[in-house]
């Protein structure tokens with residue numbers, strides 16, 4: 001009898017475990033625009049990845065927490081935030097995002113400090129120390145669930161720097177923010193995310209497509225910025241480079257071509273890509 005019970009228990013555990021590993025991956029674009037002046041219906045760059053109940057956020061442009069919360073995502077389930085580089089159009093939503101996360105997470109603990117600090121991965125540590133000072137100042141000097149002690153800054157360097165057994169992230173520097181500082185620290189990174197057997201590449205902002213070459217050799221989905229690049233030139237270059245295998249290409253961080261001449265841009269990019277090109281809009285979701 002005991003043996004049967006043990007077998008049933010093991011089978012249940014295996015089911016739960018396999019369920020966790022085969023959770024679908026959902027991506028939500030919270031902001032699809034490059035760092036332009038305000039655009040109707042578009043916000044600066046941010047996107048969420050959800051698998052099971054876990055949430056991970058990449059970049060944090062203006063208003064990202066508002067969009068995510070109203071779209072039904074539980075930001076108290078955020079496991080980490082990954083910042084590609086510290087330009088405003090990628091980080092200006094951070095203070096509000098952290099405040100909302102802490103508010104939702106701490107509500108469960110009667111507003112005590114029980115909520116675990118949220119890791120923020122960034123090329124520049126002062127982004128997080130400055131954010132901590134700002135958050136603490138906004139609590140009128142009190143240290144409580146809203147203050148900056150509820151986040152932890154982690155410095156991004158090349159290579160795999162995050163792996164929680166659900167999702168791993170690898171960084172590759174680029175020259176979008178110029179040369180590294182005196183210590184060799186780069187300011188801008190592209191990310192390769194591996195989750196549920198899928199490989200997602202997020203360009204961040206980059207100077208040249210070739211900077212991401214190692215990441216493009218095996219890529220199920222490329223989320224590619226076009227604030228500094230013409231989408232049709234990107235599509236053409238990828239198609240013409242045999243070593244690169246990009247199965248799906250979605251443009252985000254839109255620049256003037258997409259914003260001002262969307263039809264013409266879509267037509268030219270479709271011709272270069274050989275099939276209809278995909279351009280992100282705010283609130284768009286996709287399943288992997």
Ligand SMILES: [Zn+2]
Pocket residue numbers: 034035045087089090205227253
């Ligand atoms: Zn940008």
Ligand SMILES: [Zn+2]
Pocket residue numbers: 085087176205
């Ligand atoms: Zn930038």
